[in-house]
Amino acid sequence: MDVLITNLGLLINATLIATPPLLFAGLGSCFSERSGVVNIGIEGMMTIGAFTGAVASLYTGNGWAAFLIGGLAGALLGIIHAVVCISFHADQTIAGTAINFLGTGLSLFLCKALFDNSSDTPSHDPSAALPKIFNGVFETGSFGYNVLNVYGVAYLVFVLALVCWFVFYKTKFGSHLRAVGEHPEACESIGIDVYKVRYACVILSGFLAGLGGAFVTLATVNQFRPAVIVGQGFIAIAAVIFGKFTPQGTTFACLLFGLCSGIKSLASMSNAVSPNLISMIPYVVTIVALILFVGRANAPAANGKPFVKAR
Amino acid sequence: MKKKLMAVLLAGAMVFSMVACGGSDNSAETTTDNGASASTTEETTDNSEIKIGLITDVGGVNDGSFNQSAWEGLQRAQADLGIEVNYLESKTDSDYTPNIEQFMDEEYDLIICVGYQLADALRNAAEANPDQKFAIIDDSSCSDLDNVSCLMFKQEQASYLVGYVAGLTTESNTVGFVLGMETEVMNQFGYGYCAGVLDANPDATILQTNANTFSKPEDGKTAANAMITNNADVIFHAAGGTGLGVIQACQEAGIKAIGVDSDQSAVAPDTVITSAMKRVDNAVYDSAKSITEGSYAAGVVTYDLSMGGVDIAPTTDLLSDDVIAAVNEVKEKILSGDVVVPATKDEFEAKYGDVYTLDDK
Helix, strand or coil: CHHHHHHHHHHHHHHHHHHHHHHHHHHHHHHHHHCCCCCCCHHHHHHHHHHHHHHHHHHHCCHHHHHHHHHHHHHHHHHHHHHHHHHCCCCHHHHHHHHHHHHHHHHHHHHHHHCCCCCCCCCCCHHHCCCECCCCCCCCCCHHHHHHCCEHHHHHHHHHHHHHHHHHHHCHHHHHHHHHHHCHHHHHHCCCCHHHHHHHHHHHHHHHHHHHHHHHHHHHCCCCCHHHCCCHHHHHHHHHHHCCCCHHHHHHHHHHHHHHHHHHHHHCCCCCCCHHHHHCHHHHHHHHHHHHHHHHCCCCCCCCCCCCCCC | CHHHHHHHHHHHHHHHHHHHHHCCCCCCCCCECCCCCCCCCCCCCCCCCCEEEEECCCCCCCCCCHHHHHHHHHHHHHHHHCCEEEEECCCCHHHHHHHHHHHHHCCCCEEEEECHHHHHHHHHHHHHCCCCEEEEECCCCCCCCCCEEEEEECHHHHHHHHHHHHHHHCCCCEEEEEECCCCHHHHHHHHHHHHHHHHHCCCCEEEEEECCCCCCHHHHHHHHHHHHHCCCCEEEEECCCHHHHHHHHHHHHCCEEEEEECCHHHHCCCCEEEEEEECHHHHHHHHHHHHHCCCCCCEEEEECHHHCCEEECCCCCCCCHHHHHHHHHHHHHHHHCCCCCCCCHHHHHHHHCCCCCCCCC
């Protein structure tokens, strides 16, 4: 029984490490996609957020400030994506791909320029990371330590998911953003500024993706290097499609992916099964989930289609 | 549209994860640094006609590990010996052959290939050009050719020393080991570490995990958290980027971590007590020197403790004097041959039994 509880604690701990970056990025992607702008550049926005967050923590020494600055860096890329896709009606998939290259390339370039040609940033002090809640309250390795003594943001992101759900379904902005993703012409005819709503959503998606990236360098590890963001952005987008483009669906999908990643890491402990088979778990679950659910997911009708204002 | 989007997504995820497997550096181009030339004037012999080229694997010369260490060794050779040095970075596996050919066209005296991934390209080039001298790091498959020098390392000796530190330092009698990938060379880290721990502390339990990736810090963190939950108080990683998560988990829990390849003390100065170092720079420097002295020899050269090829990190701030003394003592024993560190499954199990479990398939 004790073993069971201990392992359950570890599994929750592992899920709380792997899920938040995906969920931040996934919620961001929800806003963008539902407003009708495909944002494939989430990965690049996460990378720039991770890099900027790490650097900001070195210079400010304040985890929360660094976290927000990481988000703002993502928002900057979001602005570029918004201008290109909304004002200039560019192909959104191509623009997003370019954002991915820009985000990873710019991070590496700036890193080498700032830190003596090194592709890693120096590690920051624990006091400059995000704070942990209940630090020192529980005995190291106990159930409480594993479940509660985690980075506060790992819990806050679920509150954020709730807020997103509220914004989507209980506010005027939410109904506008859902409407412009389905039928922008109709929205324009009743006086909703389609561009304004879409701009807000795309920039917000960049901001949230940046926060997701910053979580990795401020709470999972203590420095930036190119290997810290590899594919999380794409998994987040998959979670959005799998979650039927809703904040609540995305939350469950991200939790599932995070849980699988945790099961994978813990299953390698036993050495009973070949590690190569265990490494397949998250991918197998993703494929099975996509086969079972994605067929019925409904993308917003106007998603991916540039909207040209009537004159 | 949705299907198309999905296809693009999955393809994108694949490309990104493949890039990640390849190495930690995303340098987009194969670069040449032609600015480097000899400036030393007080040399008695003029070596400025000698040109030595380094070809990295997909990691690039700033990877903070292996390739970077090799390039630093060659730069030191340039400063000390007055030779001309240069490097080419390989962006993908398909760059190895063109990079080797470029150096051959420019008539380099020695071409050094970093990493076993270049072995096939090197073999083809070396067989076709018997007069060209080559060297390769971490691979012995070309040792039958008389124009290739294979630079191998006894990483098990460095791992033994850090294992010895772990065995002496642990208070809970439980230590951990996180492996990046299960290969012959990587297992040598495990054999050496387990042997060192058990020789220092026969009662110690060694928790082991194969993370099976070099680029997922979150997996390393979870593996380390699981070990910490099971009472480990010292954890050694040989897992590249995954190991960053291991060190972070140790720092958060206030236990001790042991780094790998270079002195990783800077990653977490209050947590990383020591590191198992692999001095690729020394091996590259020696190869360069052998060319200037005309003593180049083909075949396998194994860099061990006595040659400064592997070592325990110089940073000892977090170790007690007793531990430092004991490690220096056991180091002498390895040098004198009194202690032989196992490097293979058979050697290890003959002495310690089936303690190291990550090599079981």
